Amino acid sequence: METMFINSKNLIAWQSKIPNHVIALGFFDGLHKGHKSVILEAKKVAHEKGLPLTVMSFFPHPKSVLSNGKMEVDYLIPLEEKQKQLATLGVNYFMIVEFTLDFASLLPEQFIQDYVLGLGATHVVCGYDYTYGKQGSGNASTLIEHGKGMLDVTIVPKVAICGEKVSSTRIRELLSQGEVSIIPQLIGKPYSVRWCPVNGLLPYYTLPRPGRYEATIVSKSVTTTTLLQVLNNAQIDFGSTFVPTNESMTISWLRELSDEKYRATS
Numbered sequence: 001m002e003t004m005f006i007n008s009k010n011l012i013a014w015q016s017k018i019p020n021h022v023i024a025l026g027f028f029d030g031l032h033k034g035h036k037s038v039i040l041e042a043k044k045v046a047h048e049k050g051l052p053l054t055v056m057s058f059f060p061h062p063k064s065v066l067s068n069g070k071m072e073v074d075y076l077i078p079l080e081e082k083q084k085q086l087a088t089l090g091v092n093y094f095m096i097v098e099f100t101l102d103f104a105s106l107l108p109e110q111f112i113q114d115y116v117l118g119l120g121a122t123h124v125v126c127g128y129d130y131t132y133g134k135q136g137s138g139n140a141s142t143l144i145e146h147g148k149g150m151l152d153v154t155i156v157p158k159v160a161i162c163g164e165k166v167s168s169t170r171i172r173e174l175l176s177q178g179e180v181s182i183i184p185q186l187i188g189k190p191y192s193v194r195w196c197p198v199n200g201l202l203p204y205y206t207l208p209r210p211g212r213y214e215a216t217i218v219s220k221s222v223t224t225t226t227l228l229q230v231l232n233n234a235q236i237d238f239g240s241t242f243v244p245t246n247e248s249m250t251i252s253w254l255r256e257l258s259d260e261k262y263r264a265t266s
């Protein structure tokens, strides 16, 4: 998979470099089941048309840019993890467009002409609630019109669990409520963060709310299931769990323990 960092300054250079492709559009934080449904649909279309598969995302998150940094977004995964997971899903090109206030003010049709058609997409796949362009005024039903006959469009229906849309927002809510045991229903596996002994939580991950959790730690392919206490949004008390001093590790959050259960198991 090739990753491209695109902005207004290098856009023209990229426009002449990328072959025609099928593109999936969205921010895709956490790569949950709704996102995978969009990307796998795009993969199917790309296969049928014999074209490469592209995913276009943005960075930083539109909400943090549009609030002038006042709104802190609790990112679920950093770009490197998104990159790794997209490569595993079979994506050929990963376009990361720099989200700036100037970019946010592009009219929806301009975005489609310059960044979608202009970069070589001939078929767009997005979810039913995808929005784009100034004030998010473009949506799934305006894509055909803004494509001016040059763009095929596939809209993916809502993926829901118990009637509720699977979303990055919902996962952030579950983390803030300590409800980590529900998250596998949304992303297909427990929510994981990367932790390194020197710097602690790596950037663009979010810890569940303070409390005691059953978790697995994977370090150098050795998996340990243990009890951990989250103290605040950056600190974990590892208790008696052995933590290597020179290795980073992956911590997967399995379930929050009530105080009684914690006392019984510790």
Ligand SMILES: Cc1cc2nc3c(=O)[nH]c(=O)nc-3n(C[C@H](O)[C@H](O)[C@H](O)COP(=O)(O)O)c2cc1C
Binding pocket: 025, 026, 027, 028, 062, 066, 103, 104, 105, 106, 107, 111, 129, 130, 131, 132, 133, 134, 135, 136, 137
């Ligand atoms: C060119 C462009 C301009 C945008 N401008 C705005 C904006 O002014 N206000 C806003 O809330 N979101 C804006 N967005 C963000 C989108 O509404 C949307 O959040 C983003 O495209 C990610 O889509 P998703 O949330 O469906 O993944 C813009 C997006 C694009 C591509």
Ligand SMILES: Nc1ncnc2c1ncn2[C@@H]1O[C@H](COP(=O)(O)OP(=O)(O)OP(=O)(O)O)[C@@H](O)[C@H]1O
Binding pocket: 025, 026, 027, 028, 029, 033, 034, 035, 037, 038, 125, 126, 127, 128, 129, 130, 131, 156, 157, 158, 159, 160, 165, 166, 167, 168, 169, 170
């Ligand atoms: N549950 C879902 N079912 C179908 N499509 C989805 C679903 N969730 C997101 N999508 C689509 O995936 C792409 C990326 O969406 P986006 O990054 O906005 O995810 P989100 O989970 O809705 O995020 P947030 O909760 O922050 O709004 C968009 O095309 C969007 O329409």
